[in-house]
Structures are given as structure tokens and as C-alpha cells.
Amino acid sequence: MHFAKPLSPTGRSARLLISCASALLVLGVTAATPAIAADSVSYTFESSSQKLPFMALKGAGRIVVGPAPGGRSGKAARVNIPNDGRSFKSELVIKGLDAGTHRFSFANYLPGDWQKQDFDTLVAQWFSTQDDSARIKPVVALAIHGGDWRLKVHWMSGGRIQERIIPLGAARLGHWNQWTFTITWSSPNTPGAITVARDGVNVGSHQGANNYHRGQPPHFRIGAYRPGWRPEKGPRLRAGASEAVLFVDDIAITSTAPGSASGPLPKTTDGAASPPRATALSPGSASTGSPTASPSAKIGTAASGGTPSAAAVAAADGTTPGTTKGDGSALPDTGSTGLIVVAAAGVAALTGGAFLLIRRRNATLSPRRAAHRP
Structure with a gap:
């Protein structure tokens, strides 16, 4: 041997x-x-093998994946809430996000027969998980009210909920909207920041408290929610109203660095991208009006069906990932x-x-x- x-x-x-x-x-x-952040996710609805987020359905509302309307290629999620006296919510819920800065990108579509009503339909909301079961307003919400888009921001002060409503421009029916929200959550000692872009144009911003500072960091919900249709509110807001039907597509959540750009560069009259302007966020809110139209084709991470890397996000923002010294200056x-x-x-x-x-x-x-x- x-x-x-x-x-x-x-x-x-x-x-x-x-x-x-x-x-x-x-x-x-x-x-x-x-490395890609653990809480960076995307949903394009193109693959039947992709597991969808949790569905929060109240009543007979439904979320079904099917052909995208409005000349858009591929598939999208159809969201509906019937006016049956008991249905009021159909949402996709994405949890597990940390308390840092994130970019939330998604597309939504209101059909041409969308009925304009004098109450809020929330199409996206960021909800703060609470330590108790008390019903409370979302800290941030994108809503359609009548024929206009609006951003609603809530925070706690003196034991009471404070609210700021930021107009985001008129809604266009039969049009795919490409939304980008860049949100840095506030803490008890530091202010937060929110910038909103629609179809590549900044349409609103907010700086200051944007959180209740209770429980876990806010989680993301997208779809349709009509608070006025809750059964305990009675039939007043349901009278003469049709069901709520809208479409959602290309959801992408990316963990990013504070101060990153909120989305694509605004377009000039000749269609070319213009350089970003240095604007300081004033206390409170700001609105820059209605954006220009964008193509209906899918854009961003949805085109590849993947999640962008930190380097790709930084390149799109015009920033470079790096480190800082103890005094806060960049290395x-x-x-x-x-x-x-x-x-x-x-x-x-x-x-x-x-x-x-x-x-x-x-x-x-x-x-x-x-x-x-x-």
C-alpha cells in the first residue's frame, strides 16, 4: 500500500x-x-413564475394580471374596487424596507372612463406599522381627488396628526403616468425629504417631518384604496359612483443615498434632456405643476426585468458611491x-x-x- x-x-x-x-x-x-441592497425589489408582471407581493383585499376587490391597456406593451396589474357597499381596498403590499432613503418607481393608468369624484382614491401609500391596533392615516399617500393628483403627508406633533396636501397637477385619463418618489424618512431628531417626479418632470417636494416615528419604518402599498367607502362611513360617498378600475405596472424599489436625483432629467422643448437645476428644498412643500407627456413603452428596470445595482443607480443619478470622513467630507x-x-x-x-x-x-x-x- x-x-x-x-x-x-x-x-x-x-x-x-x-x-x-x-x-x-x-x-x-x-x-x-x-452589492444590491436586500430591500431593492422590482415587479414587472411579465413572468408567470414571479411571485407577486401580498394582496390586501377588502370586500370583493381584485388584482388580476393581464394585457396592459393604452397601447402599452406586455402585461400589467388590473386593480378594481366594486361599489357594492362593502369593498374599499385592493392593494399590493411590500414590506421589509429599512429606514433609509429609497426610490419608488411605478407606472399607473386611469382609463378614459374614470369617474371624477369629490373624494380621495389613494393609488399609492406608505403606511407606518403601529405598536397598537389604532386606525391611523398613512404617513405619505398619492391620491386622485376629482381630476387632480395630490400628495398627502402626515406626521405627529403635540400628540396630534398634522397634514399637508401638495398639489401635483391635473390627471390625464387614458395616459400612462411614470412616477418616481425619492423618500428619506425623518427621525425624531432629523428632518426627512420627499421629491416627486411624473413623466420625468419634478412636480412636488416636501422637507421636514414625514413619519410618526413609531414602530417599524413605513411599508409600501400600491393599488386602490377609497377610505370614504369603508362600510362604517355609510353610503353617502357611494351614491352615483362607479367602481374604481385602474392599472399598475413596473414597480421598482431601490435603496439609494440621501440627496439623489428623484428621476429622469426634465425635457426641454426640443425633447433633449436638460441639466438639473440646483434647487434648495424650502420648509414645507412645493409644487412645480403638470409634467409633459412620456412614451407609453416600459422604461427603467422593468425593461430588463431585474433590479438595478447600486453602481447603476449612482450612474443614473450622476453621483458616485463612496465613503466619508469623520467630519462628513467625501473621500x-x-x-x-x-x-x-x-x-x-x-x-x-x-x-x-x-x-x-x-x-x-x-x-x-x-x-x-x-x-x-x-
Whole structure:
């Protein structure tokens, strides 16, 4: 029977050198690969194998995936709430988001026969999970009221809920709207920020408290919700109203850095992208009116069906991911190349040190080996 010959001290040192160098190279390459945040997700409704978010349905409302209307390619989610005296909510619920800054992008479509009513239909809302079961208003909500879009922001002050309503322009029926919300949640000691873009044009903003600062960070809900249709509100707002039917598509949530741009650059009259203007968010809210129309084709992450990487998001924003010093000033970002160079330098240093150790060991062992020769 043959047994493996034990490695000499030199062989063991060489194997150790190779193992350490390989590990350092793997570490460098791994660190050089940009990671996607765990709470960055997207839903395009194109694949039947993709698991949809949790559906919050009250009454006989439904959310069904089918052909997209309005000349849009592919599929979309059809949302409806029938006027039957008990239905008032049909929403997709996405939880698990952290308390940092996120970009929420989605498209929605109001059919040409959408009935304009003098009450709110919430088509997207950010709801703060509470420690108790008390009913409370969402901290942020996108609503259609009559024929206009509006943003509603709520926060707690002096034990009471405060509200600010921000007009976002007139709604266009039979038109796909591409929305982008960039939200930094406030904390008890720091203000938050919200910017809203529709079809590539900034239409509103808010800076200040935007959270109740209770429980978990707000989670995202999209679809249709008519608070005035809750059964306990009675039939007044249901009288003469038709069912609510709208469509939702291309949902993408991306964890990003505070202060990132809210969406695509505004368009000039010739259709070219204009450079962003340096605007400071004043306390309270701002509205910049109605945006221009955008193509109905799917855009953004939905085109590829994937989730954008942090590097891709930064490139789209015109920002560069990096680190900061203790005083808050930015350090130069070396990126993937810098990490690989550092890893290679570490391998070289390790190789040189191991080589010197091997030579010293061999020099020490040589007299002993000579003394034992016959």
C-alpha cells in the first residue's frame, strides 16, 4: 500500500503561501463587486413564475394580471374596487424596507372612463406599522381627488396628526403616468425629504417631518384604496359612483443615498434632456405643476426585468458611491479598480514576506542537514 509522502517544511510553506494569496485575491474580487441592497425589489408582471407581493383585499376587490391597456406593451396589474357597499381596498403590499432613503418607481393608468369624484382614491401609500391596533392615516399617500393628483403627508406633533396636501397637477385619463418618489424618512431628531417626479418632470417636494416615528419604518402599498367607502362611513360617498378600475405596472424599489436625483432629467422643448437645476428644498412643500407627456413603452428596470445595482443607480443619478470622513467630507472613491489594486498589493506583500521566511528557514536547516549526512 502506498502512502502519501509528507510535505517538506518548504512544501508546507509554499502551500500556506498559495492558500493565503488565493484567499486575499477572492476577498478583493468579492469586495470589488457592488452589492444590491436586500430591500431593492422590482415587479414587472411579465413572468408567470414571479411571485407577486401580498394582496390586501377588502370586500370583493381584485388584482388580476393581464394585457396592459393604452397601447402599452406586455402585461400589467388590473386593480378594481366594486361599489357594492362593502369593498374599499385592493392593494399590493411590500414590506421589509429599512429606514433609509429609497426610490419608488411605478407606472399607473386611469382609463378614459374614470369617474371624477369629490373624494380621495389613494393609488399609492406608505403606511407606518403601529405598536397598537389604532386606525391611523398613512404617513405619505398619492391620491386622485376629482381630476387632480395630490400628495398627502402626515406626521405627529403635540400628540396630534398634522397634514399637508401638495398639489401635483391635473390627471390625464387614458395616459400612462411614470412616477418616481425619492423618500428619506425623518427621525425624531432629523428632518426627512420627499421629491416627486411624473413623466420625468419634478412636480412636488416636501422637507421636514414625514413619519410618526413609531414602530417599524413605513411599508409600501400600491393599488386602490377609497377610505370614504369603508362600510362604517355609510353610503353617502357611494351614491352615483362607479367602481374604481385602474392599472399598475413596473414597480421598482431601490435603496439609494440621501440627496439623489428623484428621476429622469426634465425635457426641454426640443425633447433633449436638460441639466438639473440646483434647487434648495424650502420648509414645507412645493409644487412645480403638470409634467409633459412620456412614451407609453416600459422604461427603467422593468425593461430588463431585474433590479438595478447600486453602481447603476449612482450612474443614473450622476453621483458616485463612496465613503466619508469623520467630519462628513467625501473621500475619493477608488471603485472596483482600487479594490482590486489593493488586493493585488496585499498578495505581493504576502508573497515577498513568505519568500523571505522560506529562505531563512532553509538557511537554518541547511547546517543540520549537512551534519546528519553519512
